[in-house]
Amino acid sequence: MVDVRLEGLSKRHGGSEILRDISLEIGDGEFVVLVGPSGCGKSTLLRLIAGLDQVSAGDIFMAGRRINDLPPAKRGIAMVFQSYALYPHMSARRNMAFGLRAAKLDRAQIERRVDEAARILQLEDLLERRPAALSGGQRQRVAIGRAIVREPDLFLFDEPLSNLDAGLRVDTRLEIARLHRLLKATILYVTHDQAEAMTLADRIVVMNDGRIEQTGTPTELYAGPENLFVAGFIGSPKMNFIAGAQAARLDAATLGVRPEHLKISLSKGSWSGTVQMVEHLGSDSFVHVECPGTGLLVARERGDRELAAGQSVHLAPESGRLLRFDDSGKRI
Amino acid sequence: MSIALTGHAVERGREGPGRPPRRVLALFLLPAVAVYSVFSIYPLLATIALSTRKTNAAGLSEFAGLANFIRLFFDPNWSDAFWNALANNTLFFVIHMAVQNPIAIALAALLSLPGLRARAFYRTAIFLPATLSVVIVGFVWQLILSPLWGVSEGLMSAVGLGGWFAPWLGREGSALVVLSLMSVWQFVGIPMLLIHAALINIPDDLTDAALVDGAGHWRIFWTIKLPLVAPTIGLVSILTFVGNFNAFDLIYAVKGALAGPNFSTDILGTFFYRTFFGHQLQAGDPAMGAAVATVMFVIILAGVAVYLLAFQRRLKGSNP
Ligand SMILES: Nc1ncnc2c1ncn2[C@@H]1O[C@H](COP(=O)(O)OP(=O)(O)OP(=O)(O)O)[C@@H](O)[C@H]1O
Numbered sequence: 055m056v057d058v059r060l061e062g063l064s065k066r067h068g069g070s071e072i073l074r075d076i077s078l079e080i081g082d083g084e085f086v087v088l089v090g091p092s093g094c095g096k097s098t099l100l101r102l103i104a105g106l107d108q109v110s111a112g113d114i115f116m117a118g119r120r121i122n123d124l125p126p127a128k129r130g131i132a133m134v135f136q137s138y139a140l141y142p143h144m145s146a147r148r149n150m151a152f153g154l155r156a157a158k159l160d161r162a163q164i165e166r167r168v169d170e171a172a173r174i175l176q177l178e179d180l181l182e183r184r185p186a187a188l189s190g191g192q193r194q195r196v197a198i199g200r201a202i203v204r205e206p207d208l209f210l211f212d213e214p215l216s217n218l219d220a221g222l223r224v225d226t227r228l229e230i231a232r233l234h235r236l237l238k239a240t241i242l243y244v245t246h247d248q249a250e251a252m253t254l255a256d257r258i259v260v261m262n263d264g265r266i267e268q269t270g271t272p273t274e275l276y277a278g279p280e281n282l283f284v285a286g287f288i289g290s291p292k293m294n295f296i297a298g299a300q301a302a303r304l305d306a307a308t309l310g311v312r313p314e315h316l317k318i319s320l321s322k323g324s325w326s327g328t329v330q331m332v333e334h335l336g337s338d339s340f341v342h343v344e345c346p347g348t349g350l351l352v353a354r355e356r357g358d359r360e361l362a363a364g365q366s367v368h369l370a371p372e373s374g375r376l377l378r379f380d381d382s383g384k385r386i
Numbered sequence: 387m388s389i390a391l392t393g394h395a396v397e398r399g400r401e402g403p404g405r406p407p408r409r410v411l412a413l414f415l416l417p418a419v420a421v422y423s424v425f426s427i428y429p430l431l432a433t434i435a436l437s438t439r440k441t442n443a444a445g446l447s448e449f450a451g452l453a454n455f456i457r458l459f460f461d462p463n464w465s466d467a468f469w470n471a472l473a474n475n476t477l478f479f480v481i482h483m484a485v486q487n488p489i490a491i492a493l494a495a496l497l498s499l500p501g502l503r504a505r506a507f508y509r510t511a512i513f514l515p516a517t518l519s520v521v522i523v524g525f526v527w528q529l530i531l532s533p534l535w536g537v538s539e540g541l542m543s544a545v546g547l548g549g550w551f552a553p554w555l556g557r558e559g560s561a562l563v564v565l566s567l568m569s570v571w572q573f574v575g576i577p578m579l580l581i582h583a584a585l586i587n588i589p590d591d592l593t594d595a596a597l598v599d600g601a602g603h604w605r606i607f608w609t610i611k612l613p614l615v616a617p618t619i620g621l622v623s624i625l626t627f628v629g630n631f632n633a634f635d636l637i638y639a640v641k642g643a644l645a646g647p648n649f650s651t652d653i654l655g656t657f658f659y660r661t662f663f664g665h666q667l668q669a670g671d672p673a674m675g676a677a678v679a680t681v682m683f684v685i686i687l688a689g690v691a692v693y694l695l696a697f698q699r700r701l702k703g704s705n706p
């Protein structure tokens with residue numbers, strides 16, 4: 055396993071700049087998750103690191119060595135694609151052995167590594183099947199198996215769980231977390247899913263429009279977003295934003311407060327309004343309150359609190375939980 | 387049709403009220419079945435029936451059982467020509483398979499290279515001969531290869547290969563090979579297009595995954611792309627097989643019905659033509675001709691059956 059360093063990476067396709075000045079360091083054995091809206095360049099970044107596309111500017115280092123000009127085969131990187139990209143005419147075993155055969159390993163060693171990976175991923179009974187005869191989750195595991203048998207220095211995952219149903223997603227997420235501990239692998243992982251990002255990551259990188267907005271541990275990003283984009287992107291339901299005169303009174307352009315930091319009171323509070331809707335999730339409820347002059351605020355409440363649409367309530371932020379942002383969206 | 391959507395109709399299953407009655411189905415099938423019967427089934431059966439008859443001394447047609455076939459296979463008057471035509475036809479097919487498929491695959495692979503310029507031009511240019519008449523192709527190549535006024539001897543001399551030139555089309559040993567290559571030249575565009583279409587249908591992700599897995603382009607071609615276009619190659623092969631064992635026009639256009647020199651380019655199509663219609667001193671014999679046609683039909687049927695059983699079943703096995 056090695057550390058990876060990106061310095062000022064840029065990528066342009068035709069006239070449009072898809073990645074701008076991306077710099078990032080990934081420590082040895084670190085699990086870094088890349089999040090960002092669709093089209094912000096996450097896959098493009100992975101392809102640059104894997105060597106499938108050439109960078110327009112900047113450098114990529116692995117273990118201190120510049121690898122810009124190495125072909126994909128020589129980089130010691132394994133990639134798991136969103137579509138799995140399993141070879142349809144080969145059995146699961148042959149799929150997993152493909153890279154090892156290309157590397158001209160001897161037969162016994164290939165056999166041993168494939169069996170070992172199959173054991174870790176619980177694929178032993180499925181090795182002779184072709185991808186068409188496997189379920190989505192099983193294909194997914196074969197794709198991961200194909201990556202781990204090569205014992206690469208770096209794993210790249212491009213939204214590997216997005217084709218799975220919710221239950222399987224949670225299982226596979228735990229599986230990947232377990233693999234990371236077991237293999238002590240360096241991993242760069244792309245996802246759209248908040249829960250995946252928060253639970254898996256040692257560090258999260260938030261991207262937007264070809265740039266890195268902020269990098270930090272999940273708790274850092276959650277508690278201390280540096281700008282409006284990160285504040286709004288991380289956390290579900292989204293952070294409440296309040297602009298206008300109320301923000302100006304606190305010397306800010308926008309105020310932000312997370313739903314769980316808004317207290318609902320029947321008697322007093324900073325904002326008063328009417329309950330529009332209550333979303334019951336069991337343990338919690340999301341209470342949508344329309345506050346005249348402020349807008350719609352969402353508060354998170356314990357699930358057993360009885361609130362009904364049409365009720366008049368007051369909302370107040372917990373002390374010290376109000377975030378302030380200036381006109382450019384930067385946190386103050 | 388809304389009835390078909392209710393649970394009630396679903397319970398009744400296939401005979402439910404949502405399905406049109408059988409009489410209506412029969413009505414819609416009738417035109418196709420009628421045309422197919424009149425123009426395909428009937429002539430086929432009539433040919434087979436005709437192959438079992440012969441003309442007796444009184445000039446009347448009578449049932450002869452398999453006598454025509456026995457004559458065809460064993461009577462030296464017929465069998466020499468028949469086995470010669472069958473052997474030539476087999477060689478004709480083998481040359482097509484051995485030359486046309488590799489060239490078509492190579493051209494298709496070149497056509498699907500990323501970053502190739504003027505792709506449409508190459509594709510059209512290579513496909514163009516397939517749109518020409520066989521007669522024109524035969525005539526043009528005859529002109530090119532002619533030892534009297536052809537350009538090939540001059541061209542070969544110009545690059546120092548003049549000594550290698552021979553009137554290939556006129557020699558017993560090479561005429562059939564040259565004719566096969568002419569046919570390959572004409573039709574290679576069709577398999578090329580089919581294989582090209584199959585190649586560009588392979589998702590880019592697969593090649594990307596293989597590249598990251600450490601495979602080179604050569605290995606990716608052999609282990610990923612070629613196996614994935616194998617069904618198309620199988621299809622091309624069976625089309626070639628059917629086309630080759632039904633071939634007639636090119637030989638007739640270049641060599642005439644006698645398929646010279648000395649029958650060295652005689653294939654089943656030309657043999658059938660002389661047998662059925664007669665040629666010069668040979669009188670036409672419709673019953674023998676029908677026997678030859680029946681043998682051709684059986685050969686093609688056998689080839690297609692092998693293809694369907696072997697190839698299609700393997701395909702099904704891969705996508706259950
Ligand atoms: N070959 C290309 N030519 C031109 N533009 C491209 C090309 N490939 C990608 N792009 C553009 O680059 C941008 C980033 O694409 P990319 O696939 O990296 O997004 P992404 O962050 O992975 O999105 P998603 O989450 O939807 O997968 C997109 O706007 C896309 O249109």
Ligand SMILES: [Mg+2]
Pocket residue numbers: 096097098212
């Ligand atoms: Mg993507």
